[in-house]
Amino acid sequence: MSEQFEPVIIGFTCNWCSYRAADAAGTARVKYAPNVRLIRLMCSGRLDPTFVIKALAGGADGVMISGCHPGDCHYIDQNYKALRRVLLLRRTLKGMGVEPERIKLVWASAAEGMQLAHEIDSFIEEVRKLGPLGWPKWNETDHGSQTIDDEQAPVAHGQEAEVTA
């Protein structure tokens, strides 16, 4: 790993638009930063807030949620529900002392591999600016490259995550 902080991003994609956008990016050989690891759901509406908490608790520095563009949802309008949840979640995290900017919602149609790659890159840069998410070491899945900053990591986070996860 290089000197600069390399954030770890967990990305949730829907099966129909955004995961296929990732495929499209691949097929078109669009290059983007390797910090992101994608998890496929059927729909962004499946996103359970605890997934995000769990990811952050587990050592991710940011979480990207992506779905079809509003109106294009394969399940009519479930991506709106994802949108609502994300907004709510950002507020909750703020309350927990975690920067809400660590969560990003991205709309990407199956054709928008280029755009998705671009979004991923810019999000990684944003998170890199925020620096590592300072959770206390709380299980072996903690990410290697992390530096622990006790002040900004109230123990409550760990517990909260424990409970929800």
Added chain:
Amino acid sequence: MTQTKVIVQPKAGLRKQEDLTLLHEVSIATAGVSHLEMCIQCGTCGGSCPSAADMDHTPRMIFAMLRAGMRGEVLHSNTPWICVSCYHCVVRCPQIVHIPDVMYTLKGMAIKAKLYRDSNPPHFSQTFVGMVETFGRSYELGLATRHYLRHYPLRLPGMALMGLGLLTKDRMSIIPKQIKNMSQLTAILNKAKTLELTS
């Protein structure tokens, strides 16, 4: 205006072999995003240009020559100097190439490389800029007389008539105006001259 083909003797600043960095060099030295790389050679620019008839190469050919790295021929061409910046080409270009801005860049490069063929246009620009750098405003009377003295001495009488007309009709001031905070402007311009657009 002569339509004769230009034959360029290799001189200082000229390269005989292809110079594949030329296009990029011009592109980044241009204000804004030039899109120069995107040219599809459709000729919309050359077709739109109101002064194309007087150019030895149409803008399209210039872009092809840039690709071919023909530095000498491009910088020696009169094309950028004939451009009247009417922006017809820009709004019609299917690839949105910022053509007039590229032309400005080429003029600048030609002056630096001393490759312009007709000294008249660069001198006009220099005289104009000279005025601006001394007064902060352009000074039409001084500009006109100086420039015409230098390049159209024989026309001057005829022009003088017009100049006189403008003067008597109070459309040309005899004394140049100067801005108050000249020192500030000078400071800015001096600093600016040390900077270049490289990325």
Added chain:
Amino acid sequence: MSENEKTPNERIGVYVCHCGSNIAGTVDVVGVRDWAQEHLGKDGVVISRDYKFMCSSLGQEMIEKDIKELGLSRVVVAACSPHLHEKTFRTAAERAGLNPYLTELVSIREQVSWVHTDKEVATQKSKSLVAGTVKRIIHNEALEKLKVPINPNTLVVGGGIAGIQASLEIANGGFHVYLVEREPSIGGHMAQFDKTFPTLDCSACILTPRMVEAGTHPNITLLTWSEVMSVSGYIGNFSVAIKKKARFVNEELCTGCGICVEKCPKKTIDHEYEAGLGYRKVIYTPFAQAVPKFPVLDAPNCTYFQNGKCKACEKFCPTNAIDFTQQDQILNVEVGNIILATGYDMFDARRVTNYGYGRLANVFSSMEFERLCNASGPTGGEITLRDGKTKPESVGIIHCVGSRDKNYNNYCSTICCMQSLKFAHLVKERTGATVYEFYIDMRTAAKSYDEFYQRILEEGTLFVRGKVAEVSDAAREPHEKGKLIIQVEDTFIGKQRRIPVDMVILSSGMEPRADAKQTGQLFGISCSSDGWYIERHPKLDPVTTMTEGILIAGCASGPKDIPSSVSQGAAAAARVMDKILQKEVELEPVRATVNEEKCSGCRICNNLCPFSAIAFIEDLAVTRINPALCQGCGTCVAACPAGAISGTGFSNEQIFAQIDGLLMSI
């Protein structure tokens, strides 16, 4: 984290694919293999192998062999995207007696080797992706595919040549088709053309028989002057509401004799069929060969509807078929598959103001010119200037109008070159005028297309390579007076030319339908950034979409010429019949189920389901989900505060475990 810490008693096989150098070029495949073997043993990985082409029969056999001999209970294949080969490997596993849903694909090609460059980092990412899936798959359950019966009826939307072709193929196959067309007649754009390239046979001559066949086919219900209002359901079982717009003509009584049209006293400009170049009566059949033959009354323009007088049509109708009281009616039909052949719009040349269309009288759009040439058109096939009399002596044809231009449409409309060459021929043939063609690149890439180009060259058409800068009526020289001047750089001689002509034809490109996006949303499919519908796969699956049971054909998915539109119509029909003949369709068993012990009956989930698969059972005070209606999006699963709903294939356990895996320190 209990569920992740339990040491699994599963036996997992990991298979890492080189994909030639596609993966191996950027990822240390062997490294990944060994790492999985060493570090994922505690998760149950008993064997880890690599192979050059895992999807080859040899690769598949290797996996099958291991399943049998090593008794694998889970298989993880690190290769390409699941959308490409998930089915391949799941079927292989099934052959070896393993439930297909116990095999998962890890995309280390589309998501790693093709998008990253640094080998070390790429390898590391591949490892964590594999780890994620290994930990996830422990929680996978054996699932059985759901089977639902297929309704053998098909809905075809759009009565252009593609839609007609699709309908006929299916109808001839013995299945019923509802063909919906929003115009008064089927035929689409092709019905407006005069000749068709490259063979120059008359469009009507080859199209009319097909139209008649579609109109009279016992297996086709023709619904013209109709539009789809709503669609619900899923593959095999769509229910569709169709609005049959009031025709004000009783189709039972009307014989199509045309007296009403003849007697109607009012003319109006025909913006649809005659492309604004001709007139039609207020009660009209768009053209002679229209199918069906019943006329339509254009109410907004009708004198009777405007001021209560006239009724000439009614007076003269011999069968009393005119019915001013007719209302729009809604038809509900049940179908198993839907083919969208919604076609294209012509690019509006007025947008290119420097070409003067709409300002300069003798600048014509391509569709206007088609009508000008057409024997049934406003001039009876005479090519004239806007005054309707004068024959042009010189004509300029401009290619790429609105196409290949970032100011309008970025794409090539593919047909315009051939269309323009056809125009050149027609002008020469009928007027003997001097013809200029202004093009950027000549694109004649299909069977006997370039030969046609050769023929036009031979006919003496003057080709100028250069995108026309402007068409103007401002003469500079005496010989330009009263002409249209085409100003262009002749890029072969590198000089600007001003060419005076009498007539200019703008070869406009194709655009997605103005309402393509709304229509797409109606049927649950999406558009590309250009606005065309997206195919499931641009090469290998061009007529299906991401939505099962919704197919596309013709120009709905992008500019096409007649041959390709016809083949796509037939292709879509074949796909539909294959589904129908299977009698039932297998649905992914990804479904949500309610654990009624846990369900508190809070009803939070009740309003979340867009497919109304969730029903609340009053007397038990619990919620139930109808697996046939559930599409498996999982929204309710995520919403249930009691965690009573679980989504097969994407359970919380699976996701949590995958997250742990992905975040494992490598």
Added chain:
Amino acid sequence: MNKYIYYPGCSMEGSAKAYGDSLNFIKGTLEMELDEIDDWNCCGATEYVSLNLIPAYSLIARNLALASKQANGHNTVMAPCSACYLNLEKADYYMAERPALGEKVNQALAAGGLHYEPGSLQIRHLLDVFINDIGLDTIKSKVTRPLAGMRVAPYLGCMVPRPDFAHRWSDFEQPTELDDLLKALGAEVIEFPLKTECCGGHMTQIGPETAYELIRRLVSSAEEHQADIMVTVCPMCQMNLDAYQAETNHFFGTNYQMPVVFFTQLMGLAFGGNPKEVGFGMELVSANKALTRIGMELPPGETPRKKAEGLPMPERRLKKKVVEKINQEGQE
């Protein structure tokens, strides 16, 4: 009261004095408050950019920096000169489009204790302000002496409708704003096909032969359409067409006598000003003949186009609508 940060540009006090005077005359009538940028400098015309890029843009940006210091509440900079307007607009746009340029220019400005945040100001041309802020209805309502009987060629030139970064104009090629305004004054506006063709710009200085041809095209076309007078919105255009018309005649052996004035001068007349106070008499090709047309009881000139016959024309539609539609789609 519409308030604007005002960038006059050098020529308003010199060759385009008539422009300046007439603007001063009408601004009261139209309730415009012009707050001149304190100690503004030349925009460099089209000359400086061709010598040295960063200084050229710094020169322009100094004005923007000064303007933004002056901007309290109202952040619209209005320039009546096309070249100035375009230079300011371009500097603002390119500094944003090309951050590298923005940085460098601000480094230079810093040497003078200044800074400009691209995008913080709205740069607009006088005509745009008349049409879109004040509005044709208001302008119509102020007309006390309709210009009936005067056949006017509306000449916009290049640099106002192009490249139009902000999509303010109805069209790049055939915008109708100026026509509409002149019609509102009661003038008879001809269909002038060359309304946005080039006047030759600085070519009058460095390549007169090129310029003369362009001037000829414009003047002859205006004459062909029997215009009494040409109306411009740009000092450079007025200078070239008016002051160099004699030269052009001399060069081609023609004898055009086409007066060229600023649209503000006609507005002044229509608002009741007398010719002198709105700058008439400063033009080299006298506008007297055109002036005599006003007030005289002339039957309205026969309508230029006869009733359409033969095949119907596609209705003509402004591009603006389409542009808006496309923009909306863009935003979706």
